[in-house]
Amino acid sequence: MRIGIDVGRATSTAVLVDAAGRVLAEAVVDSAPRTGLCVRRALAALGPLPGPVGAVAVVTDLARRPPRPRPVAVLRIAPGSHAALAPLADWPEAARTALGGLTGVVAGGSAVTGGSLGPLDRDGVAAFAARARDAGVRVFAVCAAGAPARPGPELDAAAVLATTVPGALLSLSYETGAAGLRERENATAVNAALGGWAEELVADCRAALRSARIAAPLCFARDDGGLVSAEYFARHPVIATAPASACAARGALARTGLDQAVVVDAGARSVRCLVVRDGEPERSTRLLPGPFGVRLALGAPEVVETDGAVPAAVPATVARLLERVPGAGVLYTGGRAEAFGAPVGPGEPPAGDRERGTGRNVTRADTRTTVRTGAGADARTDARTDARTDVRTGARADADPAPHGRYPRLTDAARYAARADCRIEVEQVISAPGRAELDQALAAVRDHALSRCVAAGAAPGSVRIESLAHAPVAYLPAGVHRVTVRAAGAPAPGATP
Numbered sequence: 001m002r003i004g005i006d007v008g009r010a011t012s013t014a015v016l017v018d019a020a021g022r023v024l025a026e027a028v029v030d031s032a033p034r035t036g037l038c039v040r041r042a043l044a045a046l047g048p049l050p051g052p053v054g055a056v057a058v059v060t061d062l063a064r065r066p067p068r069p070r071p072v073a074v075l076r077i078a079p080g081s082h083a084a085l086a087p088l089a090d091w092p093e094a095a096r097t098a099l100g101g102l103t104g105v106v107a108g109g110s111a112v113t114g115g116s117l118g119p120l121d122r123d124g125v126a127a128f129a130a131r132a133r134d135a136g137v138r139v140f141a142v143c144a145a146g147a148p149a150r151p152g153p154e155l156d157a158a159a160v161l162a163t164t165v166p167g168a169l170l171s172l173s174y175e176t177g178a179a180g181l182r183e184r185e186n187a188t189a190v191n192a193a194l195g196g197w198a199e200e201l202v203a204d205c206r207a208a209l210r211s212a213r214i215a216a217p218l219c220f221a222r223d224d225g226g227l228v229s230a231e232y233f234a235r236h237p238v239i240a241t242a243p244a245s246a247c248a249a250r251g252a253l254a255r256t257g258l259d260q261a262v263v264v265d266a267g268a269r270s271v272r273c274l275v276v277r278d279g280e281p282e283r284s285t286r287l288l289p290g291p292f293g294v295r296l297a298l299g300a301p302e303v304v305e306t307d308g309a310v311p312a313a314v315p316a317t318v319a320r321l322l323e324r325v326p327g328a329g330v331l332y333t334g335g336r337a338e339a340f341g342a343p344v345g346p347g348e349p350p351a352g353d354r355e356r357g358t359g360r361n362v363t364r365a366d367t368r369t370t371v372r373t374g375a376g377a378d379a380r381t382d383a384r385t386d387a388r389t390d391v392r393t394g395a396r397a398d399a400d401p402a403p404h405g406r407y408p409r410l411t412d413a414a415r416y417a418a419r420a421d422c423r424i425e426v427e428q429v430i431s432a433p434g435r436a437e438l439d440q441a442l443a444a445v446r447d448h449a450l451s452r453c454v455a456a457g458a459a460p461g462s463v464r465i466e467s468l469a470h471a472p473v474a475y476l477p478a479g480v481h482r483v484t485v486r487a488a489g490a491p492a493p494g495a496t497p
Helices: 035-046 093-099 122-134 152-164 181-193 195-211 230-235 244-256 313-322 412-419 435-455
Strands: 002-007 011-017 023-030 055-060 073-077 102-106 139-144 169-172 218-221 227-229 261-266 270-277 304-307 329-333 369-373 380-382 390-393 422-431 464-472 480-489
Touching (some): 002 035, 002 244, 011 412, 023 035, 023 412, 035 195, 055 195, 055 244, 055 412, 073 152, 073 181, 102 122, 122 152, 139 152, 139 181, 152 169, 169 181, 181 195, 195 218, 195 230, 218 230, 218 244, 227 230, 244 261, 244 270, 244 412, 261 313, 304 313, 422 435, 435 464, 435 480
Parallel strands (some): 002 055, 055 218, 073 102, 073 139, 139 169, 369 390
Antiparallel strands (some): 002 011, 011 023, 023 390, 218 227, 227 422, 261 270, 270 304, 369 380, 422 480, 464 480
16 A cells, blocks of 8 residues: 655645555645644544555645755856856845855866866865865755766765765765756755755654654655655755646546646646646746746746636636647646636535635534545544544445545545656766667666666666657767656655654
C-alpha cells in the first residue's frame, strides 16, 4: 500500500491505495500553517491502516508558505565577462539582497565541447571561500562554464571550499540546471537558497510519519509530477517547488483515460490551466518566474494562473490554450471545478454542500470528525483532531464502487502521487566525432540517468529509461549533441529514519 498527500492552502487530502492502485481510503481536512501538521491531520483522518505502508508521497507548493532565502555565496568558474552578465545580475534586487549578494568569478572551466578553458584558480577559490566564511556564509552555489560536459572543475572547486569552510553546504550546477551558463547558475543559486526550506519540510513530514507510527520511505513530488526521495529533495529542492498542478493534471488524466487535454485546476484562491499532450504536461522552453521572482529554465510545466475570484478570465485562457491542441477536450480538477463550468460528476459533492468553496463536504459538529467506513456503514464521531472534516474510507477495495474515490476531482493530485514513480531527468552536452563514439556516449548518459534515478529513491530493479532525445547543437562544431534522458522507477522499500 502507498499513501499520497496533497497539502494545499485551504485543504489537504490523503489517499491510500493498494498495490494495484485502487483507492482503499481517502481523507479531506482543513490545512494548517505548518505542512507537518497538515500531514499529521490527514493521516489521522485516514483511520487505522489495514497493513504496512510501502511509501508516502507528499505534494505541496512553495507558494503555500514562501520562505526567506538563506544567504548563499555564488562562485562562477569561467573567463571574465561584462558587469551586466555577472552572477545574480539579472535577479530582482530584493532577492539579491536577501541572498547576501556575495559573488565571485575565478579562472577555469571548460568549453561546451569539453575542451579546457584553463586550469582552475584554486587560490582564487580558497580566497573566495575565506571571504564567505568571514561573512558568516557557509552555503555555496558553484557554476563552471561547460560543466554539463565536464564537471571536473566544479568538483575540484568543491573540494577546496570544503577544506576552507568545514561543514560547507554545496550546490553544484552540473547536478542542477540546463546547458546555458546563466540559466544553470541561477537555478543552482536558487537551489542553495532553498536548502533550509527543504530541510525543515522534510523534518516536519518525517515527524508526522513517526507520530502516525508509519515506517515507510518519504517522497516528494517534483514539478513535472514524478517523485524523488526526501534525501534527494533536500539536496535538490529547486526541482520541486510547484508540483501541485502537474500532479492534479496527471491524476485527472488517469481518472478519465485521456492523454490530451487542457486541464483546469480550480483551487481555493487561484485557477491554473495547463496543456497536456500524450499524457505529459506541456513543458516550457523559455524562462519562467521561479522562487524569489528569479526567472529559471528548468523545463517545468507551463502553467497559466488566473485569479480564482475572477471566473470570467478562465474561459478566455482555456480558449487560447485549446488553439495549441486542436481537438482536445477540457478536463477539470480541484475543489472548485463546478464554479468554472465543470459538470457535477459521480461522487462529487454539489457546490451547495461546500464550505467557503474549498470543495469539501464538512460536518458541523464543532471539533468532531465524521468518518464513514465501507459502503453504507453507520456514521460515527471521533474527536481525534481539531479539523472539521468529512472522511470516507473503505478497507476493502471491492466495497467501494468508485475506483477513484468519492471525491475524484478534489483528490486527483494525492491519488496520482500515491501511484507515481520516482523520476529524474538528465541533460548533458556530449562531443562525438563519429557514430560509434556517439553510441558510446549515449550509453554512458543512459547509465548515468539510471544511477541518478536510484539515487533519487527508485528501487534498482525497477528503473527504466522513459525517453532519450538528442540533437546536434547547430551553433557549435559538428559532433556536439545536447542529450536529454528521463528515467523512472518505483520507490524503493525501506524505513523512514
